[in-house]
Amino acid sequence: MKITVVGAGAVGATCADNIARRQLAQEVVLLDIKEGLSEGKALDMFQTATLNGFDTKITGSTNDYEKTKGSEVVVITSGIPRKPGMTREELIGINAGIVKGVAENILKYSPKAIIIIVSNPMDTMTYLAFKELGLPKKRIIGMGGILDSARFKTYLSMAMNVSPNDLHGMVIGGHGDTTMIPLTRLATYNGIPVSRFLSEEKLQQVAADTMVGGATLTKLIGTSAWYAPGAAVATLVESIVRDQKRIFPCSVYLNGEYGQKDICLGVPVVIGAGGWEKIISLRLSEAEKATFAKSADAVRTMNNVLSTM
Numbered sequence: 001m002k003i004t005v006v007g008a009g010a011v012g013a014t015c016a017d018n019i020a021r022r023q024l025a026q027e028v029v030l031l032d033i034k035e036g037l038s039e040g041k042a043l044d045m046f047q048t049a050t051l052n053g054f055d056t057k058i059t060g061s062t063n064d065y066e067k068t069k070g071s072e073v074v075v076i077t078s079g080i081p082r083k084p085g086m087t088r089e090e091l092i093g094i095n096a097g098i099v100k101g102v103a104e105n106i107l108k109y110s111p112k113a114i115i116i117i118v119s120n121p122m123d124t125m126t127y128l129a130f131k132e133l134g135l136p137k138k139r140i141i142g143m144g145g146i147l148d149s150a151r152f153k154t155y156l157s158m159a160m161n162v163s164p165n166d167l168h169g170m171v172i173g174g175h176g177d178t179t180m181i182p183l184t185r186l187a188t189y190n191g192i193p194v195s196r197f198l199s200e201e202k203l204q205q206v207a208a209d210t211m212v213g214g215a216t217l218t219k220l221i222g223t224s225a226w227y228a229p230g231a232a233v234a235t236l237v238e239s240i241v242r243d244q245k246r247i248f249p250c251s252v253y254l255n256g257e258y259g260q261k262d263i264c265l266g267v268p269v270v271i272g273a274g275g276w277e278k279i280i281s282l283r284l285s286e287a288e289k290a291t292f293a294k295s296a297d298a299v300r301t302m303n304n305v306l307s308t309m
């Protein structure tokens with residue numbers, strides 16, 4: 001198994017590190033456009049092999065796609081992150097060109113790869129990759145909902161003072177400050193609805209904190225987050241590589257599901273060796289359906305910007 005991570009910045013490097021530590025591949029290739037960056041980070045990371053107990057080979061590459069040849073999974077993190085006060089959507093002007101160019105190069109050397117899109121605005125970048133590459137829809141997966149759900153469970157655990165590992169909950173819809181939908185009604189504490197433990201007001205606060213989770217970190221750090229994003233991508237990769245058939249909310253191409261067509265948006269999917277294998281249809285309330293439709297409208301507006309570029 002060979003996995004390529006494009007972009008050796010904060011998220012890409014953390015993702016490669018998590019993939020190596022979990023021994024998900026024989027080789028991880030880290031590629032970046034910046035001279036020497038990926039080679040340096042790959043070597044530094046490989047020097048942790050005897051310390052962290054893995055033997056995955058980590059190779060750096062400065063824009064040489066030949067080294068990525070035959071990758072079975074490719075993660076695209078290349079592109080600029082937002083600064084405090086910005087939205088993810090503001091990154092479209094620069095990141096669309098980067099993602100398009102990178103995806104085309106990847107396809108030349110790894111035509112059978114499952115491609116994971118991380119660069120923001122993620123839902124629109126996933127749609128762009130799907131349209132440009134012409135690959136089967138199940139091989140294009142946008143990562144955002146796994147991270148947002150991890151944040152949702154973290155905020156729930158802080159509000160309830162319980163282990164996040166006993167909490168289950170999902171965030172669907174767009175990966176944006178105003179487009180994500182934390183499904184508070186369906187969240188449970190080991191199968192028991194969390195509404196039994198938190199007031200509606202507290203639950204709404206958890207949802208609001210989750211939605212601006214990325215913006216909160218960007219304000220604190222000065223650039224966007226990487227530990228949880230890198231781990232979230234590795235968790236997605238693990239379900240593919242180990243064919244685990246786990247259910248995660250991911251941005252996938254919808255063709256009528258959830259009442260939406262011709263859009264990539266976060267919905268629960270089964271992730272296995274084939275990429276996203278099946279969309280799980282949730283029984284949403286009328287209010288949740290309306291919020292999902294609104295989220296789709298906002299993402300579609302961003303997708304329409306692509307045709308003006």
Ligand SMILES: NC(=O)c1ccc[n+]([C@@H]2O[C@H](COP(=O)([O-])OP(=O)(O)OC[C@H]3O[C@@H](n4cnc5c(N)ncnc54)[C@H](O)[C@@H]3O)[C@@H](O)[C@H]2O)c1
Pocket residue numbers: 006007008009010011012031032033034037077078079080081082088091095098101102117118119120122143144147175223224225226229
């Ligand atoms: N989907 C998510 O959940 C999620 C989470 C975190 C970050 N992000 C997004 O991921 C992206 C990367 O974030 P980061 O913090 O790692 O940024 P970063 O600036 O640390 O790293 C980005 C890297 O991409 C490289 N790059 C730029 N153009 C390239 C090209 N054409 N080919 C190869 N490499 C290229 C840069 O040299 C840089 O090293 C941003 O767009 C950010 O918004 C998404």
Ligand SMILES: O=C(O)C[C@H](O)C(=O)O
Pocket residue numbers: 081082088120147175213214215218224225229
């Ligand atoms: O917040 C960002 O801009 C980066 C990423 O999408 C995140 O949610 O951490």
